[in-house]
Amino acid sequence: MIGQLIVLLAGALTITVLTVIIGPAVFHYHLLQTDLPVGSDELVHIERAYRDALALALGVGLVVSLLAAGLVTWNLARRLRQTLHGLTSAVDELSRGHYSTRVPSVGAGTELDSLAATLNDMAARLDAVEETRRQLLSDLAHELRTPIATLSAHHEAMADGVIEPETAMPILAGQTVRLSRLADDISEVSRAEEGQLAVELRPFAVHDLLESILREWEERFETAEVALHLEMAARRSPMLDADPHRLAQVLGNLLSNALRHTSPGGTVTLSATMESSTVVISVADDGEGFTAEDQSRLFERFFRADSARTRENSGSGIGLTISRALVDAHGGTMDAASEGPGWGATFTIRLPRAIADR
Known part of the structure; x- marks a missing residue:
């Protein structure tokens, strides 16, 4: 002035x-x-x-x-x-860590309004990161509490002579393996979110990979009384320049997730199609499905669409996080869709075809 x-x-x-x-x-x-x-x-x-x-x-x-x-x-x-x-x-x-703070727009000019919007977007992202961190710590505490409590109880029982070491050893070994697997999962998801997962690319046929996955999983599906079908639209198998072991890990996570959320008598379909220069691999089930609200969080680490499901049977909750990171490392995309609870779910992977195959 x-x-x-x-x-x-x-x-x-x-x-x-x-x-x-x-x-x-x-x-x-x-x-x-x-x-x-x-x-x-x-x-x-x-x-x-x-x-x-x-x-x-x-x-x-x-x-x-x-x-x-x-x-x-x-x-x-x-x-x-x-x-x-x-x-x-x-x-x-x-x-000071108050990430719910927002700047109101007072119409002081395009530049300042843009700055306020950017600041609000940053605050929203920080708030989401903080919420994820709190949820992560809560989930980790819950994941660790059960095996630690089991180990502690059995050690006390052995010390008091209530249970024989031969009886307790399988339980102790199982809980130790669970803790070790949890530590490995945390390390894996950290490397996945940092983009440090190693992939070894080589050409291979998609049909060969899917048939191998089918043979690996069909016994578990038969035991759970869930039908597993393989559908391949093209007569000639498309080729991928990818890491077959990593993609097998991704499909294994998706099949495990589908089996967990599909009731006996249900059906899970593994399919592959071609769309121009893209290979589309889908895992579809007619199980529990999920809500539109859960859809936006499915790939968050430690998120479970069914919060009432027991932790013992629901996995660590990071399989989809790692799967999406592995698909991203191959230059592809991964998404999920469902018409709602009770209508099943479909997870779709899109990967670029091998250049020679195009």
């Missing part, structure tokens, strides 16, 4: 100097071109009238300009100050 006033005053001073010094001289010169005698009362009166009218107009114009400029500048400065104060307060709250 002070800078604006300085500019206005400088302009007013310049106009005043020009009108007081140059204007009267020019006006006097033109009066001399008339027939009025020099020094006459008429000439003096005309020049005085000119100076008075000029001073009045200049004074009124200067006052109106200063008032208008001051009002506009004060309004803009106030809005700008409110916006900057809101931004400063929001950044201060975020720095």
